[in-house]
Amino acid sequence: MEEGVSLLTATEGARCLAGGASLVAMMHAGQLSPVMLVSLHRIQELSAITRTEDGLWLGAMVRHRAVAANAHLDGALEVVRSAAEQLAHPAIRNMATLGGSVALADPCTDLPGALVAASARVEIAGPGGRRLIPVEQLFVDRFRTSLARGELVTRLFLPRGTPGAVGHHLRFSRVSGDYPTVSISLVLAMRGDTCLEARVAVGSCGPVPLHLAEADQRLVGTRLGEREVAEAGRLLAQAAAPLDDVRGSAEYRRLLIPRLLGRALSLAREHTHG
Ligand SMILES: Cc1cc2nc3c(=O)[nH]c(=O)nc-3n(C[C@H](O)[C@H](O)[C@H](O)COP(=O)(O)OP(=O)(O)OC[C@H]3O[C@@H](n4cnc5c(N)ncnc54)[C@H](O)[C@@H]3O)c2cc1C
CATH class of the missing domain: 3.30.465.10 (Uridine Diphospho-n-acetylenolpyruvylglucosamine Reductase; domain 3)
Structure with a gap:
C-alpha cells in the first residue's frame, strides 16, 4: 500500500x-x-x-x-x-x-x-x-x-441500517447487458403499513447519482399511496439533469423516473417485515 x-x-x-x-x-x-x-492486484488488504x-x-x-x-x-x-x-x-x-x-x-x-x-x-x-x-x-x-x-x-x-429494512435495485435498459437508461436504487423500512424510512437514488440521470432528501421525506410517514409516490417521483424527475443519448432522450428518462420508482417501491415492499 x-x-x-x-x-x-x-x-x-x-x-x-x-x-x-x-x-x-x-x-x-x-x-x-x-x-x-x-497495479493494485498484489495489495492483499x-x-x-x-x-x-x-x-x-x-x-x-x-x-x-x-x-x-x-x-x-x-x-x-x-x-x-x-x-x-x-x-x-x-x-x-x-x-x-x-x-x-x-x-x-x-x-x-x-x-x-x-x-x-x-x-x-x-x-x-x-x-x-x-x-x-x-x-x-x-x-x-x-x-x-x-x-x-x-x-x-x-x-x-x-x-446494516434499520432492522427490517430492505434494499432494491431496479434498472431499465434497452437490452440485457446494456448500461441502464435509468436506474432506481432504494432502501426501505416499514412499520406495518407505514413507511418508516426511505432513501432513493436515481442513476443515469445527471452527472452524479441523484439523491434528494425532500423526495425521501415525501414517502416517510405515509402508506406509500399513489399520490405520495407520484409526488416523490415528480420531485426526482424535476431535480434530474439527464442527457439525450442513444439510450434515451432526456424527456424519456424524466418520464421513466416516477414509473420505475413506483415499481421499485412495490417490489421492495413485498420483502419488508415491518
Ligand atoms: C463494456 C462495459 C459495460 C459496463 N456496464 C456496466 C453497467 O451496466 N453497470 C455498471 O454499474 N457498470 C458497468 N460497467 C463499469 C464497470 O462496472 C466498472 O465500473 C468499470 O469497468 C471499472 O472497474 P475496473 O475495476 O475495471 O476499473 P479500471 O478499469 O481498472 O479503472 C477505472 C478507473 O478507476 C481508477 N481506479 C481503479 N481502482 C481504483 C482505486 N482502488 N482507487 C483509485 N482509483 C482507482 C483507475 O485508475 C481508472 O481511472 C461496464 C464496463 C464496461 C467495460
Missing part, C-alpha cells in the same frame, strides 16, 4: 489499474494514455471482506461477481448485491471491481447509485494517511471524483 501511494504521489498522471475493464478499453480507444499504471456488528467492509479490489454472490449482503445491503448481480454481463462482472466503479465515477452505471442508497462510506489512503467519507462526497462530476493526487480507494463500508 505504501509503495502504491508513493508511486501515485511521485508521478503526475499515474493511474491505478484495478480490473482494467474500463481503463484498458479507454486506453485502446485512445481516450487515455497514463504515464504510469500502478484490497481484496478483504470483513463483517462487523454494524455492517460490512468490502475491499476496493472485490469483483462484482463476488459482491453478487455474498450472502451477507442482505436486508438494506441487498441494494448493492442486486446492482452487482444485474449490471453488464458475466465477463465484466468477473473483471471489474468495486473500487474501480467508484473511482471511474461513470454516472451511467449502476453501482454508484446503489452505494448512495445504501449510505456507503469510502475509505481512501493517501500521502496524508487514511480518511473515510460518505460515498456522495466522492462523486464530483461525470468521471470526476474528489480523490487527490496520490490517493486511492482502499475499501467501502456498508452499514
Whole structure:
C-alpha cells in the first residue's frame, strides 16, 4: 500500500489499474494514455471482506461477481448485491471491481447509485494517511471524483441500517447487458403499513447519482399511496439533469423516473417485515 501511494504521489498522471475493464478499453480507444499504471492486484488488504456488528467492509479490489454472490449482503445491503448481480454481463462482472466503479465515477452505471442508497462510506489512503467519507462526497462530476493526487480507494463500508429494512435495485435498459437508461436504487423500512424510512437514488440521470432528501421525506410517514409516490417521483424527475443519448432522450428518462420508482417501491415492499 505504501509503495502504491508513493508511486501515485511521485508521478503526475499515474493511474491505478484495478480490473482494467474500463481503463484498458479507454486506453485502446485512445481516450487515455497514463504515464504510469500502478497495479493494485498484489495489495492483499484490497481484496478483504470483513463483517462487523454494524455492517460490512468490502475491499476496493472485490469483483462484482463476488459482491453478487455474498450472502451477507442482505436486508438494506441487498441494494448493492442486486446492482452487482444485474449490471453488464458475466465477463465484466468477473473483471471489474468495486473500487474501480467508484473511482471511474461513470454516472451511467449502476453501482454508484446503489452505494448512495445504501449510505456507503469510502475509505481512501493517501500521502496524508487514511480518511473515510460518505460515498456522495466522492462523486464530483461525470468521471470526476474528489480523490487527490496520490490517493486511492482502499475499501467501502456498508452499514446494516434499520432492522427490517430492505434494499432494491431496479434498472431499465434497452437490452440485457446494456448500461441502464435509468436506474432506481432504494432502501426501505416499514412499520406495518407505514413507511418508516426511505432513501432513493436515481442513476443515469445527471452527472452524479441523484439523491434528494425532500423526495425521501415525501414517502416517510405515509402508506406509500399513489399520490405520495407520484409526488416523490415528480420531485426526482424535476431535480434530474439527464442527457439525450442513444439510450434515451432526456424527456424519456424524466418520464421513466416516477414509473420505475413506483415499481421499485412495490417490489421492495413485498420483502419488508415491518
Ligand atoms: C463494456 C462495459 C459495460 C459496463 N456496464 C456496466 C453497467 O451496466 N453497470 C455498471 O454499474 N457498470 C458497468 N460497467 C463499469 C464497470 O462496472 C466498472 O465500473 C468499470 O469497468 C471499472 O472497474 P475496473 O475495476 O475495471 O476499473 P479500471 O478499469 O481498472 O479503472 C477505472 C478507473 O478507476 C481508477 N481506479 C481503479 N481502482 C481504483 C482505486 N482502488 N482507487 C483509485 N482509483 C482507482 C483507475 O485508475 C481508472 O481511472 C461496464 C464496463 C464496461 C467495460
